[in-house]
Amino acid sequence: MELVTEDNITELAERRWATAHDPRAKELMTALVRHLHAFAREVRLTEAEWMAAIRWLTSTGQISDEKREEFILASDVLGLSMLVVQMNHHFAPEATPATVLGPFHIDGSPALDFGGDMSDGVEGTPLYVTGSVRSLDGSPVAGALLDVWQADAEGAYESQLPEIDEARLRAKYTARADGSYCVRTIAPKGYSIPMDGPVGDLISRTDISHFRPAHVHFLVTAEGHEPLITHLFQEGAEYLDSDVVFGTKQELVVAFEPRDPGPTPDGGESVVPWVEARYDFVLQPSS
Numbered sequence: 332m333e334l335v336t337e338d339n340i341t342e343l344a345e346r347r348w349a350t351a352h353d354p355r356a357k358e359l360m361t362a363l364v365r366h367l368h369a370f371a372r373e374v375r376l377t378e379a380e381w382m383a384a385i386r387w388l389t390s391t392g393q394i395s396d397e398k399r400e401e402f403i404l405a406s407d408v409l410g411l412s413m414l415v416v417q418m419n420h421h422f423a424p425e426a427t428p429a430t431v432l433g434p435f436h437i438d439g440s441p442a443l444d445f446g447g448d449m450s451d452g453v454e455g456t457p458l459y460v461t462g463s464v465r466s467l468d469g470s471p472v473a474g475a476l477l478d479v480w481q482a483d484a485e486g487a488y489e490s491q492l493p494e495i496d497e498a499r500l501r502a503k504y505t506a507r508a509d510g511s512y513c514v515r516t517i518a519p520k521g522y523s524i525p526m527d528g529p530v531g532d533l534i535s536r537t538d539i540s541h542f543r544p545a546h547v548h549f550l551v552t553a554e555g556h557e558p559l560i561t562h563l564f565q566e567g568a569e570y571l572d573s574d575v576v577f578g579t580k581q582e583l584v585v586a587f588e589p590r591d592p593g594p595t596p597d598g599g600e601s602v603v604p605w606v607e608a609r610y611d612f613v614l615q616p617s618s
C-alpha cells in the first residue's frame with residue numbers, strides 16, 4: 332500500500348484517473364489533475380482561497396439557467412473560449428476568421444428576404460450590411476445561410492429582455508445565386524458584458540474593461556464548407572483593442588460608411604441618413 336504524502340499525491344491521483352475507460356477521457360483527466368496540482372503548488376493555495384474558489388464556482392452555477400450561461404462568460408473573459416476557437420478552426424489565411432459564439436445566439440430566427448429589416452420597430456440608425464459569400468477559390472456560394480444577431484442601442488440582447496416574446500434583432504438571410512446578401516438592421520453600439528454575477532464581481536476587482544466593441548454576429552453555413560461563426564466590428568469603435576472576450580480580429584473590422592438619405596442597397600430609399608458596411612465572407616471548404 333502506498334500512503335499519501337504531499338510529494339506523491341499528484342502521481343497517485345493521476346494514476347487513479349488514468350483508469351478512465353475512454354482513452355480521450357483518460358488524457359483529459361490526467362492532464363487536468365497534473366495542471367490543477369501544479370497550479371495549487373505554484374501559488375501555495377490556502378484553504379481560505381480554495382473555499383473562496385468553490386463558493387465562486389457554486390454561485391456561477393446558481394446564476395446560470397437556460398438563458399444565462401455564466402460559465403461560458405467565465406471561459407470568455409479568461410480567453411479560453413477564443414483559444415479553443417482558434418485551435419479548432421485553422422482556416423486558410425484568406426478565409427474569414429472565426430470568433431466566439433457568445434451566449435446570446437438564439438436558434439430558429441425568422442427567414443428574411445434580401446434587404447429584409449431585422450430591426451423592425453427597434454430604434455437606431457439604419458445599417459445595411461452588404462456583400463457576398465464566396466468560397467476560397469472566389470466562386471460565389473449561392474444559398475449560403477447567414478444567421479445574424481446583435482444587441483440593441485442599449486446593448487441588450489433579446490434573451491436579456493424577458494418581456495420580449497418575438498424575434499428581435501435577429502434573422503436568417505439566404506445568399507442569392509451570385510452569392511450576394513443584404514442585411515437591414517440598426518447600427519450596433521459597444522456594450523458591457525453582464526456585470527451582476529460572479530464573473531462581473533471578479534472583473535470589478537481588476538482594471539479590465541468590461542466592454543465589447545460595437546459588432547454584429549454572423550453564423551454562416553453552406554454545403555461543402557465549414558460553418559463560420561464570426562462577428563463584424565465597426566472600424567474606429569471604442570474597445571476594439573480591449574474586447575473583454577478577446578474576440579476582435581483585424582480582418583473583421585469593417586468601415587461603417589455614413590450615407591445621405593436616398594437609394595439603399597436593397598433597391599429601396601431611405602428618408603433618413605443611414606450607414607453601410609460592406610463585407611465579403613470567404614468560407615473554408617470542408618476538409
Ligand code: BEZ
Pocket residue numbers: 404407431432433434435524543576
Ligand atoms: C457577445 O458578443 O454576444 C458576447 C460574447 C461573449 C461574452 C458576452 C457577450
Ligand code: FE
Pocket residue numbers: 433435481482543546548
Ligand atoms: Fe455580441
